[in-house]
Amino acid sequence: MTPGYTSDEIMTVSAARMLRNGAICFVGIGLPSTAANLARLLHAPDAVLIYESGPIGAKPSVLPLSIGDGNLAETADTVVSTPEIFRYWLQGGRVDVGFLGAAQLDRYANINTTVIGDYHRPKVRLPGAGGAPEISTAAKEVLIIVKQSRRSFVKQLDFITSAGFLTGGDARERAGIQGRGPVAVITDLCILRPDPESRELTVTTIHPGASREQIRLNTGWDIRFSPDCIETAPPAAQELEALRALQARTAAAHGVVEISS
């Protein structure tokens, strides 16, 4: 029996579920924005979405294609300058949840969006930091949504753009970082959470239809599974309906079906 949803859909729905109602959420563009807006349309109508371009309390009816789309400004409670967003709101300690994507991450949820290869002579030049280094440290906690593969889940990062748990254990705290860091990584295969001691990402729920083998094959390190590992609750009809309606509205408005990150 094929499930009535795609692996991307369960990823987005699972990520959306993590955002609690009323949370002040600093939203990255792409997958995080999709998940955060889905949450807002479902169980978290009072979640406050902040985009780094300036909108605070954005309530877009279609997904933005860029971090500064006009519908973010039009639906926001207020639109401030970009410096103010970073100074008063993010660094100011007003953000509960930073919702990030990632090009690459390692077992300690450190993120690389900068380079593959040597920094000064890169093999692949990625877009760079954006807001992530400070979102990952200033937000009270961080959610990461990323498609899982050997390209994205790597054993050793060439560059740490944004701090997760660094070398694990209490390394993050020792580095003097204020926010608690990543509390969950949501992929198209599973949900990972940091081990309370080692802070290594550990699979805690596996999406229906995904196997441990598949997860191992799509991870660049010897991935651990929680002893209490369970199956992810499949998307409810209402969740899928809301997600698909959101994407259909977006496609109708922008003429595209999928937003890349």
Added chain:
Amino acid sequence: MTPGYTSDEIMTVSAARMLRNGAICFVGIGLPSTAANLARLLHAPDAVLIYESGPIGAKPSVLPLSIGDGNLAETADTVVSTPEIFRYWLQGGRVDVGFLGAAQLDRYANINTTVIGDYHRPKVRLPGAGGAPEISTAAKEVLIIVKQSRRSFVKQLDFITSAGFLTGGDARERAGIQGRGPVAVITDLCILRPDPESRELTVTTIHPGASREQIRLNTGWDIRFSPDCIETAPPAAQELEALRALQARTAAAHGVVEISS
């Protein structure tokens, strides 16, 4: 023959004349505000008046009683926050002329608006710094308007609130101060300018009817007169008319005749 104007009027008119058209002027409340607005109504329609409360390009038709009157905001080109005024506009180096009043000044045009007596056990507690310490250093040049008396023109200040030429000579430059400092002090008796070398305030024009003796009697130090000292041009009919009309409009609007500083 009594002149057709008061000593306050020639002071204000003389001060107004010093403000060139198009100058970006950071305006203190009271006498400076009266003079700057008179200049705007006469020869300097394009002078830009900035008040520390936030209005930029204020064009009030009646004089403000406070530094943040509503008519400043209503007539301004834009109203920004007070931090922005001090950070981007004053410290940012955008101000040509700082127009200040003074409770007390010394022969080097240093200003005290803080205390008389010991700072920690003051005989008289004055209002304090306000914007003056940074106006006096960040504006490209400074104009000071003050009624002359032994109370205001003192031999030794108990406290330097705002730097003039400090101990004279190149002391101001040696202190690393960016702006050129006071270019003129306009009183109800005369106009003083800093000597090019010693930077000591020197009387350069004497208002009609005022005598050297009167100036000496109203100065707490042995005041110098420029060898080229001349008589101040008396207020022209048009200048007096504009000043009196401004004060009459102000009195009608606020129910007061004179704005204290």
Added chain:
Amino acid sequence: MAQWASLSEAVAAHIHDGDLVALEGFTHLIPFAAGHEIIRQGRCNLSLVRMTPDLIYDQLIGAGCAARLTFSWGGNPGVGSLHRFRDAVERDWPVPLAIEERSHSDLANAYVAGAANLPFAVLRAYAGSSYEQASPHIRSIHCPFTGERLAATPSVRPDVAVIHAQKADRQGNVLLWGILGVQKEAVLAARHAVVTVEERVESLDAPPNACILPAWVVDAVCLVPGGAAPSYAHGYYDRDNAFYRRWDAISRDRERFCAWLKQSVLDTANFTEYQRVQEEWCRKEALR
């Protein structure tokens, strides 16, 4: 998240003896009603911070609420001295008042640094002035790139910020306009915020990029029309310049001040009663 409350509830809940409190508003939108309520509830040992103490702090200081004051210009704008402030500084009456004096630029930057969660502000300030000697809070810092020396001053992080604004909606989102002063920075630098407003509206209908404080940075919103008088609320009422002048006479004398305080604040239950007392006084004056 903002709760609509009466002003007396809000002050009781959020302002405590010994707190560091900022009541801000630069000439415009000064939260007088809130200041009176703090006096009514007998708060003491407060550390007050405010750029321009104005009449509102003259009243709080005269009423004995304050132990410390951080300020940058302590006069009665357009009139002269703040007599209660001077009496406290010069003669320790009614209680000694420790002062931390700063320039406008310094204090504005200090609120900005507080809002930005930084421990200090960097600015070009005080060059050549005696404040560097007089104030232990002015230190210097060198640019790690150019070596240039700049002033460093501690940020301001109030326990509670109190402001007055024009409007709030049902959720408690707050809109202010006109002369904005340092209110946004004061609220964002503070741990808690109490806002009094002229109007409660269904929707703010704010223009783009207006100065809005979202409900979730505010603890209590109180409907107090007229609550900024004798200062003004742009679009609602003008500054009561006559009261500012009248204050000079009221505050110059301890006894006269005490009588005013008793009649206008201590013996009134709330701001509405205060307003009635003021109106009566104006009627009497007019009959003279």
Added chain:
Amino acid sequence: MAQWASLSEAVAAHIHDGDLVALEGFTHLIPFAAGHEIIRQGRCNLSLVRMTPDLIYDQLIGAGCAARLTFSWGGNPGVGSLHRFRDAVERDWPVPLAIEERSHSDLANAYVAGAANLPFAVLRAYAGSSYEQASPHIRSIHCPFTGERLAATPSVRPDVAVIHAQKADRQGNVLLWGILGVQKEAVLAARHAVVTVEERVESLDAPPNACILPAWVVDAVCLVPGGAAPSYAHGYYDRDNAFYRRWDAISRDRERFCAWLKQSVLDTANFTEYQRVQEEWCRKEALR
């Protein structure tokens, strides 16, 4: 003081080879027309600074105008890579591009510090990231009061800032609204400013506390309706998302990019002709 001028006059007068130039606009109001004119006039050896290089800098870099780039996020928003940027960084084509990379927070703060005439910015940044090792511009500084360690980064002080806005009046006062990005800071941090606008109006009729740049902080104002396309101008036109996607194919290949550059920019006299070429292309695409 602002002078109304044609865009070609403004670029000729104010932007010179080797200048440090900031063309700002955060997704919204990106000054594309001005970028094209810089390419047309053959400027070279520019040091470019911009938070999000976006297509505008991909074009300038691909055209060989830039020797250095300071940036904080170099992607095609919603699409993927900036291929001309990558080609320059990875393979030195058409000329080597030195990069100074910063985070959004850092670069936004650096503009703020520049606007405030400070040599450096203090912020909480880069904790735990590799940037501290990779970038000589990230240093640390200690709070002189608490001893706390913070990041310090150099301010940005462009020779010229270029922005696009919705309106300017006859005097050259500029109004923008919607997503404001760092434009105000870029203009105030710079020695000179060039502004293109959608509309020239008799009066700005701005709401209270709108984002206005007074004429006297601007050197040239140019009427260029549509000058932010393919980005957008709030209240005027939407973002041309199709062009952003199309750019991926155009820019992926050096030859195809060069053909586009020649046809759209180098062989057009001005932005009006550029728009005509774009429209023609769209018509052809529709007929396919």
